[in-house]
Amino acid sequence: MLQYGVMSASESESGLNEIQRAASEQFARQSHRYGKGHILADVSDVDAALAGVPLNGRRRVLDVATGGGHTGLHLASLGHDVTLSDLTDAMLDRAREAEEARGLKARFERHSAEAMPYANGTFDLVTCRVAPHHFSAPERFVAEVARVLVADGHFVLIDGSVNDDEPEAEAWLHTVEKLRDPSHNRFLTPRAWTQLCEAVGLRVEVCRLAPRKQPDLEWYFETAATPAANRTAVRELVANAPASARRLFRVAEEDGKVVWWWPMLTLVARR
């Protein structure tokens, strides 16, 4: 059973638990890195995930942990009524700047993924991309998604994941990611996400893993401002990666640079 963060007295005073605070501080420092040039600006994975989701007309959409706003603003550009939400003010500022630069209109709300300030049945679609591995309580997040969706509404989740039943590779990836970005909490497997969805009455329609090539290790460090000692530790972990991790994440060298592939999960569920 996975363990998530526990609230202490000081955490409850700030309204954020330790894991949320770490994420918020990390993204406040690094918000400038999540703009146009970031790999997340390519939203072809979002389009692929939406292929089977009926989105005729103007739909009410919530994009959770919107970051630079790439997913939410893409949906706004398709004509939907989109709310972009995030825990981190600086990220919401970056998303607002992108909204203005692109001549789009959207709403912005600051809140955690684990507690949403909306009435039951407010949205037709909830999206969340490349963020849930930071969340302190994925089970609360999924329960909130189910609550704020209308009956028959859709949930689209895209995130780094790891194959079911690969504990050694999972532990390795978790250690690497935690060293690179200490605000990382946990990658969940496809089975774990499916169980969380089913527990709150969401019917999973699509659940697929596809490898996504990561830029080389140095880009990866710069994005998270990884401390020098952690960079060294990650390089050592990569050099000594167990066979299961080498196979699953296709760890290799190209032109003297370390490259690897992250299993990206796309999950589409219906309420």
Ligand SMILES: C[S@@+](CC[C@H](N)C(=O)[O-])C[C@H]1O[C@@H](n2cnc3c(N)ncnc32)[C@H](O)[C@@H]1O
């Ligand atoms: C990599 S960015 C998201 C990228 C974005 N979804 C996209 O498609 O481009 C991760 C975001 O998750 C947010 N975040 C982390 N933990 C959160 C939480 N518990 N609740 C809400 N937002 C959170 C961070 O503030 C950050 O903006």
